[in-house]
Amino acid sequence: MRGVVLHAPRDVRVEQRDDPTIVEPTDALIRLSATCVCGSDLWPYRGADPVTRPSPMGHEYAGIVTEVGTGVTTIRPGQFVIGSFFASDNTCEICRAGYQTSCIHRVGIGGLGAQAEYLRVPLADGTLVATPDVPSDDLIPGFLAASDVLGTGWFAAVAADVRPGRTVAVVGDGAVGLLGVLAARQLGAERIIAMSRHEPRQKLALEFGATDIVTERGDEGVARIKDLTGGLGAHSVIEAVGTQQSMMQAIHATRPGGHVGFVGVTHDVALPGDELFFSHVHLHGGPAPVRRFLPELIDLIWHRRIDPGKVFDLELPLDDAAEGYRAMDERRAIKTLLRP
Amino acid sequence: MRGVVLHAPRDVRVEQRDDPTIVEPTDALIRLSATCVCGSDLWPYRGADPVTRPSPMGHEYAGIVTEVGTGVTTIRPGQFVIGSFFASDNTCEICRAGYQTSCIHRVGIGGLGAQAEYLRVPLADGTLVATPDVPSDDLIPGFLAASDVLGTGWFAAVAADVRPGRTVAVVGDGAVGLLGVLAARQLGAERIIAMSRHEPRQKLALEFGATDIVTERGDEGVARIKDLTGGLGAHSVIEAVGTQQSMMQAIHATRPGGHVGFVGVTHDVALPGDELFFSHVHLHGGPAPVRRFLPELIDLIWHRRIDPGKVFDLELPLDDAAEGYRAMDERRAIKTLLRP
Numbered sequence: 157m158r159g160v161v162l163h164a165p166r167d168v169r170v171e172q173r174d175d176p177t178i179v180e181p182t183d184a185l186i187r188l189s190a191t192c193v194c195g196s197d198l199w200p201y202r203g204a205d206p207v208t209r210p211s212p213m214g215h216e217y218a219g220i221v222t223e224v225g226t227g228v229t230t231i232r233p234g235q236f237v238i239g240s241f242f243a244s245d246n247t248c249e250i251c252r253a254g255y256q257t258s259c260i261h262r263v264g265i266g267g268l269g270a271q272a273e274y275l276r277v278p279l280a281d282g283t284l285v286a287t288p289d290v291p292s293d294d295l296i297p298g299f300l301a302a303s304d305v306l307g308t309g310w311f312a313a314v315a316a317d318v319r320p321g322r323t324v325a326v327v328g329d330g331a332v333g334l335l336g337v338l339a340a341r342q343l344g345a346e347r348i349i350a351m352s353r354h355e356p357r358q359k360l361a362l363e364f365g366a367t368d369i370v371t372e373r374g375d376e377g378v379a380r381i382k383d384l385t386g387g388l389g390a391h392s393v394i395e396a397v398g399t400q401q402s403m404m405q406a407i408h409a410t411r412p413g414g415h416v417g418f419v420g421v422t423h424d425v426a427l428p429g430d431e432l433f434f435s436h437v438h439l440h441g442g443p444a445p446v447r448r449f450l451p452e453l454i455d456l457i458w459h460r461r462i463d464p465g466k467v468f469d470l471e472l473p474l475d476d477a478a479e480g481y482r483a484m485d486e487r488r489a490i491k492t493l494l495r496p
Numbered sequence: 497m498r499g500v501v502l503h504a505p506r507d508v509r510v511e512q513r514d515d516p517t518i519v520e521p522t523d524a525l526i527r528l529s530a531t532c533v534c535g536s537d538l539w540p541y542r543g544a545d546p547v548t549r550p551s552p553m554g555h556e557y558a559g560i561v562t563e564v565g566t567g568v569t570t571i572r573p574g575q576f577v578i579g580s581f582f583a584s585d586n587t588c589e590i591c592r593a594g595y596q597t598s599c600i601h602r603v604g605i606g607g608l609g610a611q612a613e614y615l616r617v618p619l620a621d622g623t624l625v626a627t628p629d630v631p632s633d634d635l636i637p638g639f640l641a642a643s644d645v646l647g648t649g650w651f652a653a654v655a656a657d658v659r660p661g662r663t664v665a666v667v668g669d670g671a672v673g674l675l676g677v678l679a680a681r682q683l684g685a686e687r688i689i690a691m692s693r694h695e696p697r698q699k700l701a702l703e704f705g706a707t708d709i710v711t712e713r714g715d716e717g718v719a720r721i722k723d724l725t726g727g728l729g730a731h732s733v734i735e736a737v738g739t740q741q742s743m744m745q746a747i748h749a750t751r752p753g754g755h756v757g758f759v760g761v762t763h764d765v766a767l768p769g770d771e772l773f774f775s776h777v778h779l780h781g782g783p784a785p786v787r788r789f790l791p792e793l794i795d796l797i798w799h800r801r802i803d804p805g806k807v808f809d810l811e812l813p814l815d816d817a818a819e820g821y822r823a824m825d826e827r828r829a830i831k832t833l834l835r836p
Contacts (some may be wrong), residue, residue, distance in 0.1 A: 249726075249728060250728065250751065250752050250753065253751075253752075253753045254753060255752040255753035255776050257776070258752030258753070258776045260727075260728075386589075387600075388589060388590065388600075398769075400769075403769065411590065411593075412590050412593075412595040412598030412782075413590065413593045413594060413595035413598070418773070421773065422769030422770050422772070422773045423769075423770075424769075425768070425769025425770070426766040426767065426768060426769065427766065427767040427769060427772070428765070428766055429738075429740075429743065429762030429763075429764070429765025429766065429767060430762050430763075430765070432762070432767070432779075432781075432782075433758070433761065433762045433781060433782045433783070434782060434783065435782065436595050436597070436598045436782040436783070437780075438778065438779070438780040439772075439778070439779040439780065440777075440778040440779065441772075441773060442752075442772075442773045442774060442775065442776040443773070443774065443776075
């Protein structure tokens with residue numbers, strides 16, 4: 157099959173890879189209807205994460221089951237399924253508490269490479285959720301978004317304790333931040349302040365439910381959030397970048413007793429204990445347990461109550477993956493969908 | 497009046513200070529029935545916090561109201577009252593959310609010096625809570641504990657989301673950690689693991705409700721907690737020290753999705769973002785909003801359902817404050833009560 161392989165920073169190639177096969181009896185194979193490039197894929201693409209050998213890329217997927225192992229009992233060939241970037245058994249104590257990305261048997265999908273024609277999904281019964289029927293083509297981008305960026309934005313909003321009546325600020329205008337806006341709206345937030353200085357992203361934030369746009373960053377951005385919240389800060393802040401500046405911006409923009417939900421994959425971040433102590437914020441985040449939210453998200457998409465697929469503003473054939481990476485790296489595209 | 501003044505590291509003196517007077521119409525004056533030395537007083541005592549000029553010491557207090565300002569409406573002379581180490585209006589939006597130590601009008605009691613015969617308490621109506629009647633002498637240590645260490649241990653347990661059925665680990669065997677054990681018991685924890693290698697403190701932890709004692713520290717301590725929790729870590733961890741080692745020990749001892757409540761005043765702590773991200777813990781803490789809990793704590797003490805005064809294992813006249821500091825510094829005493 158054809159699949160995306162990163163050979164070195166900025167050296168993305170689509171090349172022939174071995175077709176995946178059932179390895180464990182709990183595996184399923186799927187034929188991808190669509191896959192995509194993640195903001196976190198840009199870390200190794202830019203050389204910020206080391207690339208020591210040719211690496212299959214991609215961890216977001218939706219598609220049709222083609223084969224299941226002998227131990228798979230609920231997932232069947234022919235179903236259209238979505239899964240998260242970590243396979244999980246969904247039965248251990250950690251999964252049952254809703255933290256499937258820390259499942260005691262978790263397997264990272266990234267290492268398997270979902271930017272490809274086919275994918276082996278471990279722990280299929282625990283990992284995959286099927287749609288009620290095979291969806292029409294226009295719904296596929298939305299379901300693909302549920303695999304990571306929607307689920308991650310949703311977790312960030314839940315981790316930030318978004319509720320009806322709350323004021324929410326969103327740090328980061330990538331796909332996750334934008335879908336954090338959508339999640340906050342669905343969870344009933346009264347006011348949603350999107351922090352963005354990019355016009356197309358501002359526009360999408362407003363479409364997804366943002367009520368205010370703040371273009372300032374850092375201390376100035378914090379001051380604007382304070383201005384908009386009677387000097388107190390937001391009740392809930394979604395952090396969807398993962399840098400020292402964005403984390404501190406999120407913590408400082410939150411009122412005492414408020415909540416920060418952080419889902420940007422942290423790089424070289426060290427949180428000063430004294431600032432955290434005196435900020436009085438709640439801090440929670442990490443790799444989003446997307447599996448927890450998949451049934452609800454699939455239902456919302458299936459019934460066309462939300463349209464998270466709008467974050468894909470570039471669609472390319474899988475063979476043009478290199479251009480998809482370039483467009484996101486240069487911020488010409490918010491998120492690239494790839495059709496195998 | 498006589499009061500404790502720190503002149504330089506380890507130079508604690510009891511000397512003549514001006515009697516406090518009503519300054520603002522919202523002030524009250526109290527004659528202290530008892531005051532005490534806090535673990536956090538040891539930071540400047542040891543020179544870890546700078547001492548640039550003679551500083552009145554102390555922020556824990558319980559006593560009889562002697563005078564109130566013209567703007568005070570609920571607190572009356574003759575009442576026995578307890579307040580927290582931050583005066584708060586208890587009416588602003590932050591107070592109403594339960595974060596009185598971040599009240600927009602807060603005033604630190606530390607700067608006023610509660611290790612003395614008399615104390616001016618700002619924002620008396622918001623800050624002070626009266627007991628049903630003047631208590632008998634044997635209850636005074638308990639009420640004094642409510643002013644800080646009990647309220648702080650209680651907040652840590654609430655911040656760590658302690659609930660019935662949960663397994664709780666407590667990092668730190670000072671007065672706050674020990675009262676965190678007591679709070680966890682009251683909040684219904686099933687298993688409470690106290691981390692301590694000091695026999696008298698282990699004994700008190702067991703009296704307060706600990707079910708297990710772990711003497712190991714750092715990575716070995718974390719490994720012991722994991723052993724005791726099926727490899728997963730505790731649901732809730734109370735951090736009551738405030739060092740890099742204790743914070744990381746607390747985070748590592750918590751299961752994914754679990755909660756760390758941290759109340760040790762942080763000194764030179766920097767939390768690595770990636771470890772926090774992948775730990776999947778909830779982190780919350782800071783200066784305990786003791787005022788939130790005072791009515792409930794006073795009720796429990798008044799009806800002798802809890803006896804937090806047991807943390808005072810040394811009682812001295814105010815004039816012997818220097819020996820009280822020394823005994824705590826050398827860990828000969830858990831906590832020193834001073835009688836003015």
